[in-house]
Amino acid sequence: MSSASQFGDQFVSTATPEYIMHVGMGFWASKTLLSAVELGVFSTLADAPADLPTLQKKLALHQRSARDFLDALVALKLLERENGIYSNTADTDLFLDRAKPTYIGGILEMANARLYGFWGSLTEAVRTGELQNESKGGGENIFEALYADPNQLRGFLRAMSGVSAGAAHAIASNFPWRDYKTFMDLGAAQGMVPATLARAHPHLTGIGFDLPPVKPVFEEFIAQRGVEDRVRFQGGNFFEDPLPKVDVIVMGHILHDWDLAQKKMLLGKAFDALSKGGAVVVYDAIIDDNRRENAFGLMMSLNMLIETSGGFDYTGEDCQAWMREVGFSKTWVEPLVGPDSMVIGLK
Amino acid sequence: MSSASQFGDQFVSTATPEYIMHVGMGFWASKTLLSAVELGVFSTLADAPADLPTLQKKLALHQRSARDFLDALVALKLLERENGIYSNTADTDLFLDRAKPTYIGGILEMANARLYGFWGSLTEAVRTGELQNESKGGGENIFEALYADPNQLRGFLRAMSGVSAGAAHAIASNFPWRDYKTFMDLGAAQGMVPATLARAHPHLTGIGFDLPPVKPVFEEFIAQRGVEDRVRFQGGNFFEDPLPKVDVIVMGHILHDWDLAQKKMLLGKAFDALSKGGAVVVYDAIIDDNRRENAFGLMMSLNMLIETSGGFDYTGEDCQAWMREVGFSKTWVEPLVGPDSMVIGLK
Numbered sequence: 188m189s190s191a192s193q194f195g196d197q198f199v200s201t202a203t204p205e206y207i208m209h210v211g212m213g214f215w216a217s218k219t220l221l222s223a224v225e226l227g228v229f230s231t232l233a234d235a236p237a238d239l240p241t242l243q244k245k246l247a248l249h250q251r252s253a254r255d256f257l258d259a260l261v262a263l264k265l266l267e268r269e270n271g272i273y274s275n276t277a278d279t280d281l282f283l284d285r286a287k288p289t290y291i292g293g294i295l296e297m298a299n300a301r302l303y304g305f306w307g308s309l310t311e312a313v314r315t316g317e318l319q320n321e322s323k324g325g326g327e328n329i330f331e332a333l334y335a336d337p338n339q340l341r342g343f344l345r346a347m348s349g350v351s352a353g354a355a356h357a358i359a360s361n362f363p364w365r366d367y368k369t370f371m372d373l374g375a376a377q378g379m380v381p382a383t384l385a386r387a388h389p390h391l392t393g394i395g396f397d398l399p400p401v402k403p404v405f406e407e408f409i410a411q412r413g414v415e416d417r418v419r420f421q422g423g424n425f426f427e428d429p430l431p432k433v434d435v436i437v438m439g440h441i442l443h444d445w446d447l448a449q450k451k452m453l454l455g456k457a458f459d460a461l462s463k464g465g466a467v468v469v470y471d472a473i474i475d476d477n478r479r480e481n482a483f484g485l486m487m488s489l490n491m492l493i494e495t496s497g498g499f500d501y502t503g504e505d506c507q508a509w510m511r512e513v514g515f516s517k518t519w520v521e522p523l524v525g526p527d528s529m530v531i532g533l534k
Numbered sequence: 535m536s537s538a539s540q541f542g543d544q545f546v547s548t549a550t551p552e553y554i555m556h557v558g559m560g561f562w563a564s565k566t567l568l569s570a571v572e573l574g575v576f577s578t579l580a581d582a583p584a585d586l587p588t589l590q591k592k593l594a595l596h597q598r599s600a601r602d603f604l605d606a607l608v609a610l611k612l613l614e615r616e617n618g619i620y621s622n623t624a625d626t627d628l629f630l631d632r633a634k635p636t637y638i639g640g641i642l643e644m645a646n647a648r649l650y651g652f653w654g655s656l657t658e659a660v661r662t663g664e665l666q667n668e669s670k671g672g673g674e675n676i677f678e679a680l681y682a683d684p685n686q687l688r689g690f691l692r693a694m695s696g697v698s699a700g701a702a703h704a705i706a707s708n709f710p711w712r713d714y715k716t717f718m719d720l721g722a723a724q725g726m727v728p729a730t731l732a733r734a735h736p737h738l739t740g741i742g743f744d745l746p747p748v749k750p751v752f753e754e755f756i757a758q759r760g761v762e763d764r765v766r767f768q769g770g771n772f773f774e775d776p777l778p779k780v781d782v783i784v785m786g787h788i789l790h791d792w793d794l795a796q797k798k799m800l801l802g803k804a805f806d807a808l809s810k811g812g813a814v815v816v817y818d819a820i821i822d823d824n825r826r827e828n829a830f831g832l833m834m835s836l837n838m839l840i841e842t843s844g845g846f847d848y849t850g851e852d853c854q855a856w857m858r859e860v861g862f863s864k865t866w867v868e869p870l871v872g873p874d875s876m877v878i879g880l881k
Contacts (some may be wrong), residue, residue, distance in 0.1 A: 204629045204700070205872050206637050211567045211642040214650055217560035217832040224558070227799035237877040241618050249663030255846065256660045262829035282551045295558040299657075303561055307651055310569040313603045316596030353551070390594060415720075453574065465537040478601075486562040488602040499602065525552050 214303075217490040219259050221299035226291045228260065229275055229283035236274035240245070241509060253255035288411075293345035293473065300342070304491050312492050319493045330444075334400050345403050347376035351439055353524035354470055355383035360522055362468060367434035371396055373425055373445045373457070374441040377408040380414065384437075385414040392417045392434070394431055398424060425453065430460035437468045443487065446497025454532075461534045469506055473520065476504045483526035506530040541717060568605050571639045574628035575607065576622055583621035585832075598779035602784035635758075637697060640692035647689070652840050655856035656848070659839050666840045677791075681747050692753050698786055701817055702730035705784065709815060711735045714781040718743055720772055720804070721788040722753040725765065731784075732761040741778055767876045774801065777807035784815045787851070790834065793844030801879075802860040808881045816853055820867065820875035823851045830873035853877040 225231065231237070238244065242254040258275055259268040259520050267274050275284070282291045301320065308319035317323070321332050333343045358380065368390065372380045375395030385391055395405050401423035409418050421431060426449070430436070436457045442450050459465045472484035484500050491498035503520035507530060510518045514534030522528045570576065573593050578584070584592065590600040590766070604620055607613040612792035615622050629638045648667065653668040664670070668679050680690045705727065715737065719727045722742030732738055742752050746769035756765050768778060773796070777783070785806045789797050804814045819831035828858060831847050838845035857865045861881030869875045 204625065207567070207625065207629055207638065208641075208872070209544035209610070210563050210713060211553070211571070212645060212830075213560040214563035214568075214645075214653060215837065216557050218653045218656050219836065220554070221561075225657050226660070248660050249846075251663035251846075252660040252836070252839050255832055258821075258825045259829060259832035259836060260831050261704060261826050265554070267827065270669070278551065278554065282554055291554065294555075298559060298561075298731060304654055306565045307654070309565050310572050310646075313569060313573070313595050313599040316598035316869050319773045414744065434799070437686055474605075478605040479615065482606060483559075483564065485609050487565060488656065489566065489599070489606060490562065492599050492602070497598075499598075525555070 192406060203534070206518050207253075209284075217265055218303065219256070219263065220265060220301060221295055222346075223256075223260055223297050223501055224283060224295045225263070227285070228257075228266070229292070230285045231516055232275045232486070233280055233284035234284065236272050238271050238273070242273060265319065282323060289352070291349035293342065293347070294348040295349075297346040302490065302493070306490075309489065309493065312473075312489070316492070318496055322496075330398070332509075334398050336385045338477060340384065340400060341404055341472045343492070344401065347440065348379040348438060349358060351376070351517045352383075353377040354439060354527045354529075355380045357523035357527075358382050358468060358470065359387035361523070361529075362435075363423075364391060364435075367391070367466070368383065369393065369432040369433040369458075369462075370435040370437060371421075371431060372437045372439070373430070373453075374438065375420075376401065378405045378412075378420075380407075380413040380437055380439055382409055382417045385417050389417075394419055394421050396421050397432065398422065418520060425456070430456055432462060434462050434465045435468060436461060436465070437470075441467055441471075443471045443491055443500045444495055444498045446499075450501075451509050451513060454509055458514045458532075458534060463534065465534045467510070467515065467532045467534075468527040468529050469510075470523060470527055471500060472526040473506065473530060474500055476502045481526055487526075503528060503530055508533075537880055539872050542631060545776040562760045563610055563846075565646075565650065566603070566610065568650060569782065570603075570612070571609055571630060571642045572646050574632070575604075575613070576626050576639070577632045578625055579613070579620060579622045580631035580633065581666075583617050583619045589620060597866075597880075627750050630644060633717060638696035640689065640694070640696040643695075644689060644693040649840070651652065652699055654839075656836065656840065657835070663839070665843055677745070681745050684747070687747060688751055691748065692722045695726040695755075698723070699730075701786060701869035701874045701876075703734075704728045705815060705817065705876060706734035708870070709813075709876075710783075711738060711782075714738070714813070716740065716780040716782060716784040716809075718768075718778060718780045718807075719786070720751060720777070720800075721785065722767075723748065725752045725759075725767075725785055726755075727784055728765045729756055729759040729761055733759060736764075736799055741766055741768050741780065743768050743770060743772065743777065745769065772803070779801055779807055779809060781809050781812045783808060783812070784817075786817045788818075789816055790807070790818045790838055790847045791842055791845045793846075796844070796861060798856050799847075800839040801856055801862075805861045805879075805881060809878055810881065812881045814857070814862065814879045815876050816857075816879075817876040818847060820853070820877060821849045823849045825849065828873050834873075850875060850877055854879075 216335040261268045281289050305320045312319045319380045331341050371394040371395050375397045379396045381393045381395045402420050407421045409415050472487040488500035507518040510532035517533040520530050569621045628636050654668045659666045680686050720743050722744045725742045728740045728742045747748040749767050752767045756762050820832045821831040822828045835847035854865040857879035864880040
């Protein structure tokens with residue numbers, strides 16, 4: 188059982204109870220990073236490294252807290268400090284500067300603005316089985332709430348790009364795209380997966396399918412990536428509307444949002460829409476079949492408990508069984524990056 | 535830069551952006567453990583290992599969430615599961631079973647009930663320099679609020695024992711107690727330090743000094759440890775009342791609660807109360823002098839920002855300078871356990 192460098196080197200070589208305290212008090216490090224993203228610490232330092240008085244002024248930090256806050260980020264290995272000048276690490280400069288296309292902070296902005304607080308009700312959630320987000324006590328689901336507000340929607344879609352970027356590159360590399368010509372990304376959000384696939388494989392043309400309000404955000408993102416000639420948006424509700432016929436349907440971080448009947452319905456609808464020999468590519472933080480390794484996937488399922496009325500994450504075995512049930516002939520699982528894997532089903 | 539096993543083995547060998555996501559989403563693992571402590575998962579399993587239906591019933595968990603919640607704890611290495619039977623790990627059985635004297639969950643109970651929510655306002659705290667706990671907007675300090683409510687007080691004092699247990703044993707071992715006869719623990723809480731010192735060194739007699747409402751909790755704890763013949767309670771306010779004369783004064787997790795003037799005043803008052811040749815032993819999550827390693831200490835200082843109107847954590851160099859300023863002749867720093875160190879000053 189290892190404990191991370193997160194709480195300083197004292198923790199690296201010691202055994203429990205340090206690990207228990209490290210996990211239990213882990214919300215300190217988490218919220219310190221989330222607040223730093225909210226305050227634009229990394230974007231500001233990407234413009235120019237700065238000393239304490241300059242940063243305190245630029246970020247509007249109070250004198251009492253500025254130094255501890257920034258030095259905590261140094262000790263968490265998220266900033267560097269040499270001769271009193273703070274700067275980003277190579278990683279935080281690449282991944283947490285809002286101005287760079289490699290920015291993954293959208294999910295952290297959403298976690299800071301929404302999930303951190305909602306997870307405060309985890310005990311109630313595990314006792315009642317009820318969601319704990321904006322829709323608590325009401326009938327509106329999270330997507331109706333998010334998609335109704337253009338600013339919230341843009342933030343959510345950007346967050347989805349942050350969590351899809353690594354998987355998108357892995358799917359572009361690890362799937363036999365040469366055998367296929369057309370694809371659709373179901374629940375495409377900003378279009379991270381369609382853009383990444385189209386850029387990696389010039390023979391592909393694709394569709395991003397999502398609710399109609401997503402259109403302008405999607406089209407802006409696709410145009411920025413220079414693939415607007417081969418990727419188009421199709422607005423619709425994937426429960427109600429017919430799906431276009433394509434060779435490959437990708438569903439990333441979609442299936443876990445829904446209950447068992449809805450999951451099977453979506454897989455069945457994908458099967459029907461695929462051309463002969465086509466494939467469905469489902470990816471999520473797929474839980475290992477023994478449900479004892481992928482902690483992130485299991486906690487993502489708790490996040491679905493917090494965020495949805497019936498959603499849950501699942502193992503590769505679960506997903507393959509559902510795929511076979513709706514008609515797919517051959518199925519298998521392949522790891523992508525971090526906690527994500529993809530489950531592939533051939534028609 | 536390592537990332538912990540906390541998010542599954544996929545994360546152990548991968549580089550960033552996994553580390554960024556691991557820290558940023560760390561509140562998931564943290565809150566999962568905090569809710570497990572709140573729900574009594576570890577105390578229940580200490581009585582008897584159990585299968586899913588039994589645990590679901592005993593812990594009053596909802597069917598939707600029980601399995602994911604428990605399996606997440608397995609993947610976080612906080613529970614074990616063999617053939618469907620859940621049990622504590624050796625460590626969680628020892629440290630998170632309320633019935634055992636080794637229980638350290640008090641601080642996690644407090645973190646769950648209070649700090650997790652208050653840390654949600656970290657951004658406001660770093661912007662305004664203002665505390666964010668129950669006393670927000672009011673004049674009452676945290677100790678007045680906590681000490682006014684017997685249940686909150688008992689919880690807080692138990693929490694303090696959890697964070698002092700490791701340090702207490704290290705201080706008992708690493709300080710030349712044979713040279714001294716009497717000690718006082720200033721801000722003694724339940725009495726973890728006095729009890730540990732008295733049990734380890736039968737020639738010592740000691741005093742636990744704290745606010746008067748602490749008396750019954752202290753005396754119960756000391757009697758449970760069987761050292762009531764050599765350790766007594768003295769009620770008082772260490773800002774207003776005279777301190778008894780002793781050979782050694784211990785101040786653990788006390789000095790960081792107060793502002794600079796108050797810190798120096800307390801050290802000066804300790805100096806005056808000590809016998810000739812006496813010593814003060816200050817311990818806290820002392821920050822390394824370069825303020826770049828002890829992330830826990832730096833975040834503890836942010837916790838003082840959240841919890842107090844002027845408190846902050848400090849380096850060993852800071853503390854030694856204050857000690858010399860009020861008259862101590864020789865000072866040095868020694869590491870204890872985890873992020874804690876002690877600063878010693880000789881009169």
